[in-house]
Every structure is written in C-alpha cells, then in structure tokens.
Amino acid sequence: MDLLQDIALNVQSGYTEKTRKAVEQAVAEGIPANDILHKGLIAGMNVVAERFKTGQMFLPEVLAVAGAMKAGMTIVRPLLEMTNHESLGKIVIGTVRGDMHDIGKNLVAIMLQGAGFDVVDLGTDVRADKFIEAVEREHPDIIGMSALLTTTMVHMKGVIEALEKKNLREKVKVIIGGAPISRNYAQEIRADGYARDAATAVDLVRTLLNSTRATAAV
C-alpha cells in the first residue's frame, strides 16, 4: 500500500506507534517532508475532523488521534524547518480582558492545531496590549478572540482599535466567537469573521487564509 496512505490511515485510527514507524520509513525512503505532512498526517487528520463535524466521533477520541498526529509531527517538523517549509498559517488566540471562560477557546485552539495550523494560546483575561505584543512578536496571520460575557465582548472592539492605532490592522485578520457573539457584532466592530463553533472556526480560518494568499499572489 502507498506509504502516505498508510500514514493517513494510522493517524485516523489513532495508532501512535504505527504512525511513528510509517513516518520514519517514509523519511528513510526519501519522500519529501512536505508530502508526508500534507498527504499523510494532515490527510488523516482531515478525515477525523470530518467525522467529528458530522457527529461520528467525540472530542476525547479526537484527542487520542491528535496524539498519533503529534508523534508524526515530531519527526517531520525538524525536516520541514530545514527545507524552509511555509507554515499553513499561524493563529494567536485568547479570551478577552475580564473573562475567564476558556473551554470554547481551548476547543477552537485544539481543532486548529489538529488541522495543522500553528496556534499560540494567550490564555484568559488577555488585555489589548497583550494581543498587540503577541502580534508584534509572533507575526500571526490571524488573531482569534473569545468572550462569553456581555460585559467583556465589548473589549474585542478595543483590541481592533489598538491594532488600527499601531498600524497592524492590515497585517492580521481578526476572528471572534463566544456565546454572546454574532455575525452582526463581528461586522459592527469590523472583525473579519465569526464562527459559531470550533469546527466552523477551522473552515473560517481556511477561507480567510486562502483569500489572503490569493490576494497576496495577485
């Protein structure tokens, strides 16, 4: 069987050891690291993400699979770095100032990582200046903000204004989410996107990154 397909299947089944072995073999056979990542590991993870989205798997089962993905990534990552591989995209995420609700934000982070994105999690109660610092330090493609309280969602606007003031707004896309948030609110504060749950957050990130890269290519 095709070795890359084999890797994908092992990831899907959550077989950590088998994934590691298959990735090692692929590296030994000279398959490019980029192919191992995209056609093997991420292809496998995509199947899992789809099963999760359609209600065929629970999150703890997805997390077990993420362990297999991680085992493969540990081998592939140094090789990718050597070949100047371009990351799929980097997202800085956090729950806004005054808000300690973090489960939703954590789930979004987990699903984005699972889909192969680099995620920097700033935690909860994140003030605007911390978001700015992180943007300057990490150069993310996207920042994601979460708020669960009607009295903290207003701080999202403050972060966007701070980005504008620092002339950083054009450099990052901003996405938001949480129970009191709506598409309308996202439009009102001029965020680039809103997603109602973690699975659609992944789709949203993909769409936004595709559009930036497409624009960048023009």
Next chain:
Amino acid sequence: MRNRFTTAALDSGALLFGTAKFPLTRRGVTIGGGSVIPEINFTLPPMDVEQGSMEEVKKIYLEMIDSVCRRAVELHQREIIVEFELLPEMTLNPVWGEEITALLQRSLEEFLDRDGLQSLLRITPVDIRETSKPPRRREGREVDTLFDAFRRCARAGGDMLSIESTGGKEVTDPSIIAGDLRGIIFGAAILGSADMEYLWEQICSIGKETGSIPAGDTACGIGNTAMILADQGYVPKVFATVVRAVTAVRSLVAYEVGAVGPGKDCGYENAILKAITGFPMSLEGKSAACAHFSAIGNIAGAYADLWSNESVQQVKLLSGMAPVVSMEQLIYDCRLFNAAVNKGSAGDLRDLLVDSDALLDPQAFILRPDVVRSLAKAIVAEREDYGRGVRVAWEAVRLMKDAASHGELLISDREGSWLERMELELNGLPATSMQFVSEETERWSDAFDCTQYLVETHA
C-alpha cells in the same frame, strides 16, 4: 468544622417540589414550606463595566428590578426571590457590588411597602480567585477582595449568600475535554471538596457576622460545562451524567460546614443534595433556556423550592424586555406547581415532569427520584470524599446500564461503549484515597498548585 452526612434525609416519595424537610424563613418568606417561589436573575446588555459607566450600569439594574417587580405585582405574585449575580468587575471592585445590592434591596423594600410584594435577595459574587495564575485559592489579594465583596453585599441587604466556586477547575477542565473520569474524581471530589470546605467555612462565618443566610454553591464550572459540551456533541452524554453525579460530592460540603440552602439554581446536583440534606433548593429548567440549553427542562422542576431562569440580559423582545419575559414565565410555572400542591396533586405533577424527560437523555434519567435517592445513598454510605466520588460514579454507571437494558433509557451504541470505558476506568482505580491522591497529584503537577488545596498526599 465539617459534619459529614451519614444518612439521607428524604426518601424518593418525599422528594417533591415546594417542600423541604427543613424549610427556611426570613422576613416573612418561607422557602420549601409548601410552595414554589420564582427566582429571577438578570444581567447587563453588551457594555463595559467601569468607573465611567457606573451610573449607566446602576440605571439599568434599577430599570430591571423595577420592571420585574411590577410584572410580579400585575400577575398577583406575592413572593419573589431576586438573585444578583455580580459580574467580575463588581466583585473585583466590591464597592460597586455593594452599591448595586443596596439599590436592588431598596427597590424590593419599596415594592413591599407599596404593593405588599414580599421578597428576598440572593447575592452571588464571582469566584475571582482565578484571576491570578495559577489561581491562589487561600491567600492573596483576590481572596481578600472576594470575602470583602461578600461582607459588603451582605451588609447592603443580601439576604442569602451564594457562589459558583471553581475549586479543582485546573484539573476538571482538561479532564472534561479528555473524557477522563479519573481526573474528574480527583478534581471534583478531592480538590473541589477540599476547596469547598475552606471557602464555605469562611462564607458561613460571614453569614454569622452579618446575619445573612449561607445558602449554597453549584458545580456549574464542572457539571454544566460537561453538560453544554455534551449538548454540542463534544463529549458523550453518559460521561456528562457521571460527571454530574460526582459533583454532588463537592457541592454537599457547603452543607457539611454550615450552609442551609437554598442551593444555587444552576446546580442540577441539587436534586441529590436535597435528598441528602433535606434543605430547600433552587433549580432551573425549561424557563432557563434563555441562558443555556439542557436536556432536563421538565424533570429539574420535580425538586424545585425556588424555580429560576438562571439569567437573561436586558434586551428587547417583541413583548417587552427579556427579564420581564422571564419573570412572567417563572410565575406561570410556579402557579402550576402551587395549584398542584393545593389540589393535593403535587405527586402527580412531579411524576409527569419526571416521565416526560427521563427516558430521553441520561442526564435527565439520573434526576428520576428513585435514581436520585440511590445516588444520595451511595454518597452518604462513604465517609471519605474519594470513596464517595468512586461509589457515586459506579452507581450512576450501573443504573444507566440497567435502565438502558430494560428500555427505560435510550442510549446510542456510541454512547453505550462509553459506559464500558468508564467501568474499566473505575475498575482500575486504587483502593485507598491516599494512594489515589498521591498518584493524581503527581500526574497533574503541571496543572495545579497543590499548596492551594492542602490535601494530604501521604499518611
């Protein structure tokens, strides 16, 4: 001093809405003395809470209290309970919490004088100990501020003291996401209970000092997080069900150190706690759908001495403002409860509430009175928190399996395999609390600071 319950106060026949073994009376209002009273809660619309917006904040609270009380009077409601759930800023700046409490209590007194509307005010500060990272649970500025908020709000007119405390959350959060029952037992039954003992001893002494009632807590941060995640399909419902059962162990501790009820609305473990303690409880169900979805909209009502909307923000609906809508819904629910009591049909109504939900979801199933009673017995049969946690988890799994095999509970195959998984996990647990605590303390050493809990890890 913690006095552990060793027997359950109520059998399943006596578990009924509106009636508690130990009713509570204050300022002419009796809770659990034969009728169900609405408990209304409301919160701010999207806005910043800061010094500059305080006048606006107070104005909105005044509008909300005034409008819900007015509707209560119009609907001939004679008693209401109001909950003021402080927002984080109002706990971090206790003077704001105090001022709003005073403003609400003043309004309630005006309605009493003018319209004869009797009322009590519950105040619920936020567990701000998590603001420091890692949370400092027993010392430091946040702890002092939290107790200052309790004291000020109590003195300003808070009749009943409550909190949604979050002890053990550092461990339960990741455990819920990972479906890790062992972690749940450690985080909730061990760390949660240890923290409850510390926290509620303080709250009870503030109660003594101020004359306010130390009411009760809720395991919202554990049980409802799991429930909401199950509702969204992230974790199995049978897992969320066992999580709920285990949370009863930690929420019980408040009553073992002096709280007397009514337990806080969003704690569905309150059904089990009512069976054990005989104290009145607040519950919420279908009329709290404005706050979050659930699978227990009717059955939760079977135990309610107070019936709550959890909370709703001040926004306009077609009929009026959302808190007034909630007030009206709760009043009609309570009329039905109380008409059943007056006609001698309370037992029948209770059975209808139970039967209409219990088959369809395991989280509803464990609120069946016979099941509640079994879970309560499982808890009081053990002295130690570890034993209680393990035993009640076993009992919940066993009862679900049994019911599913007799067609009394619908569980999908995918969910069913999780019952097996949890059994395996329970079978693998160490025999003694000491052993369990030292293993888990080691496993979670990166996640939490054990000095904040003072649990014993060695003999």
